[in-house]
Amino acid sequence: MRYLVGVDIGGTNIVVGTVAEDGSAVHGVRSAPTxxxxxxxxxxxxxxxxxxxSIAETEKTAGIARERVVGVGIGSPGPLDRDRGVVLLTPNLxxxxxxxxDLVSEAVGLPASLDNDANCAIYGEWWVGAxxxxxxxxxxxxxxxxxxGIVIGGKIYYGTSGVxxxxxxxxxxxxxxxxxxxxxxxxxxxxSGPAIAARAIEGIETGAETRLPGMxxxxxxxxTAQTVYEAAKANDEYALEIxxxxxxxxxxxxxxxxxxxxxxxxxxVGGVTTAGDQLFVPLRGEVKRRAFKPAVDRCSIVPGxxxxxxxxxxxxxxxxxxxxxxx
Amino acid sequence: MRYLVGVDIGGTNIVVGTVAEDGSAVHGVRSAPTxxxxxxxxxxxxxxxxxxxSIAETEKTAGIARERVVGVGIGSPGPLDRDRGVVLLTPNLxxxxxxxxDLVSEAVGLPASLDNDANCAIYGEWWVGAxxxxxxxxxxxxxxxxxxGIVIGGKIYYGTSGVxxxxxxxxxxxxxxxxxxxxxxxxxxxxSGPAIAARAIEGIETGAETRLPGMxxxxxxxxTAQTVYEAAKANDEYALEIxxxxxxxxxxxxxxxxxxxxxxxxxxVGGVTTAGDQLFVPLRGEVKRRAFKPAVDRCSIVPGxxxxxxxxxxxxxxxxxxxxxxx
Numbered sequence: 001m002r003y004l005v006g007v008d009i010g011g012t013n014i015v016v017g018t019v020a021e022d023g024s025a026v027h028g029v030r031s032a033p034t035x036x037x038x039x040x041x042x043x044x045x046x047x048x049x050x051x052x053x054s055i056a057e058t059e060k061t062a063g064i065a066r067e068r069v070v071g072v073g074i075g076s077p078g079p080l081d082r083d084r085g086v087v088l089l090t091p092n093l094x095x096x097x098x099x100x101x102d103l104v105s106e107a108v109g110l111p112a113s114l115d116n117d118a119n120c121a122i123y124g125e126w127w128v129g130a131x132x133x134x135x136x137x138x139x140x141x142x143x144x145x146x147x148x149g150i151v152i153g154g155k156i157y158y159g160t161s162g163v164x165x166x167x168x169x170x171x172x173x174x175x176x177x178x179x180x181x182x183x184x185x186x187x188x189x190x191x192s193g194p195a196i197a198a199r200a201i202e203g204i205e206t207g208a209e210t211r212l213p214g215m216x217x218x219x220x221x222x223x224t225a226q227t228v229y230e231a232a233k234a235n236d237e238y239a240l241e242i243x244x245x246x247x248x249x250x251x252x253x254x255x256x257x258x259x260x261x262x263x264x265x266x267x268x269v270g271g272v273t274t275a276g277d278q279l280f281v282p283l284r285g286e287v288k289r290r291a292f293k294p295a296v297d298r299c300s301i302v303p304g305x306x307x308x309x310x311x312x313x314x315x316x317x318x319x320x321x322x323x324x325x326x327x
Numbered sequence: 328m329r330y331l332v333g334v335d336i337g338g339t340n341i342v343v344g345t346v347a348e349d350g351s352a353v354h355g356v357r358s359a360p361t362x363x364x365x366x367x368x369x370x371x372x373x374x375x376x377x378x379x380x381s382i383a384e385t386e387k388t389a390g391i392a393r394e395r396v397v398g399v400g401i402g403s404p405g406p407l408d409r410d411r412g413v414v415l416l417t418p419n420l421x422x423x424x425x426x427x428x429d430l431v432s433e434a435v436g437l438p439a440s441l442d443n444d445a446n447c448a449i450y451g452e453w454w455v456g457a458x459x460x461x462x463x464x465x466x467x468x469x470x471x472x473x474x475x476g477i478v479i480g481g482k483i484y485y486g487t488s489g490v491x492x493x494x495x496x497x498x499x500x501x502x503x504x505x506x507x508x509x510x511x512x513x514x515x516x517x518x519s520g521p522a523i524a525a526r527a528i529e530g531i532e533t534g535a536e537t538r539l540p541g542m543x544x545x546x547x548x549x550x551t552a553q554t555v556y557e558a559a560k561a562n563d564e565y566a567l568e569i570x571x572x573x574x575x576x577x578x579x580x581x582x583x584x585x586x587x588x589x590x591x592x593x594x595x596v597g598g599v600t601t602a603g604d605q606l607f608v609p610l611r612g613e614v615k616r617r618a619f620k621p622a623v624d625r626c627s628i629v630p631g632x633x634x635x636x637x638x639x640x641x642x643x644x645x646x647x648x649x650x651x652x653x654x
Binding site: 079088135136148150152157158159160161162163164165166167169170171172173174175176182183185248249252255256257259260261262263264289290291292294295297298299 | 406415475477479485486488489490491492493496497499500501502503510512575576579582584586587588589590616617618621624626
């Protein structure tokens with residue numbers, strides 16, 4: 001059995017792990033803050049150290065010799081030029097025309113591949129997670145933003161310029177909330193982590209009764225989506241309403257995907273899945289109300305099964321696909 | 328050269344034509360009202376007579392012996408079971424579990440195929456129309472409703488239960504206009520022919536100044552989308568506003584498709600294309616504003632090039648694909 005290192009680069013954290021080539025195990029999971037403000041060289045240094053640390057830990061704890069680690073799959077925010085292994089532009093990280101694949105490859109002395117972070121996470125869920133065995137997968141990654149990935153017949157669907165799956169910036173309300181991207185009514189403006197927190201805070205400021213302020217010592221700006229899910233789990237009625245509203249917004253976006261793509265699986269990845277059935281039950285209901293019956297009847301809407309490592313595992317799967325031509 | 332008959336079944340009219348196997352010519356185009364209220368047998372009789380009439384006319388006018396006509400491709404509203412050649416349910420035609428493919432085949436004595444009408448129209452545009460040579464095509468058919476079709480790598484994309492491409496019922500305004508499907512804010516509720524007419528009439532009833540009422544002798548219910556386009560061509564300011572609004576709504580829907588699918592071509596088929604640049608210029612502008620730049624930059628948004636016959640020609644292309652395994 002060979003092993004591959006997966007690198008998942010986010011705006012906040014970098015996560016790295018060493019994955020068996022059949023996806024059956026993940027060893028030496030390490031993470032560190034991205035700190036993009038320190039510049040690309042500092043981030044590259046951190047990535048290289050994390051990769052080495054993950055390989056060393058895998059050797060130490062699982063007895064897997066480092067010679068058996070044969071490559072590095074990288075998932076990065078985009079847009080990217082996959083063929084050249086270059087990050088074209090990431091506003092969150094401040095990178096522009098960065099030849100990330102070759103820089104990491106040189107730094108760690110292993111062949112590397114580069115793909116979009118959301119594609120990696122959804123591909124990971126298709127490979128060994130909640131969407132395994134599915135032929136037509138659409139996935140959403142919900143965090144600071146909302147990304148997406150599409151897997152058809154075991155292959156990531158890239159589209160004509162490699163940027164397919166920008167599901168977060170599909171419009172669900174053309175005259176609605178302003179999005180960071182400059183438009184109005186994007187799904188991301190309603191259902192990303194920060195948008196969920198913002199909606200919660202707006203209601204509190206206009207008088208909603210809830211335990212949320214008490215959970216952050218009255219500092220409303222400290223309310224995050226996770227605070228809302230915690231309060232909902234404790235049956236805070238207002239937090240439950242925010243979660244149900246989130247399900248409605250997500251439901252409109254997911255119903256669009258179901259009507260367009262007719263997928264067998266919609267997988268949702270990210271912190272939002274900790275809301276569990278409180279989110280997924282009304283979400284499935286909203287999709288059922290909005291989407292075309294023959295499409296809904298054949299579609300499972302499920303949370304990811306690889307919390308924290310979908311991106312790492314999926315980056316390894318994209319390496320296999322890009323470099324070995326098979327997964 | 329062999330020939331194939333294409334049959335395009337709509338809620339209002341049936342159109343039939345005899346098409347060269349390479350798509351280079353369409354002969355003997357015939358049409359008749361569908362009159363679905365007379366029941367499926369009457370409609371089937373009409374289809375068979377139209378097919379025979381088209382073959383006879385092709386023989387007479389183009390000198391093509393009827394022996395060279397070797398099959399019939401049928402495009403019908405759905406949902407369908409393509410493998411069995413059965414129309415599962417069409418509310419507009421009142422059909423349910425109708426084995427249309429085999430019934431037509433028996434009636435005319437030729438092998439037949441069945442596919443969705445919108446798929447056929449978009450496949451026709453891919454085969455010999457505005458999207459020829461494109462690898463990633465998304466198309467909208469705008470008429471009484473809004474249908475859609477997706478062509479990836481020269482093949483219709485069907486999804487897991489064969490109903491992909493229901494673009495008309497994607498949500499662009501989740502709390503917006505009521506749609507016939509029961510939801511709120513579907514693209515079809517804003518940009519179908521009847522929706523365009525309804526928006527125009529609503530504004531007139533609340534005092535808009537326009538020549539539209541004069542064009543229908545004051546009978547507002549006679550205003551159609553075509554009336555609006557005619558008035559816009561004559562520079563009626565209110566009609567132009569309705570067309571620009573239509574472009575905005577369509578733009579939100581098309582931007583969603585561009586962000587999700589990253590197509591090289593978006594082709595729009597149907598009466599709405601008669602509005603020409605008055606529609607397409609603001610439509611392209613709205614998509615550019617709303618969609619992701621690397622996707623927009625690589626995408627052409629174009630009117631269909633086969634007005635009236637895209638469905639007929641495309642039905643023949645789906646026959647070739649289904650029966651001969653190639654187009």
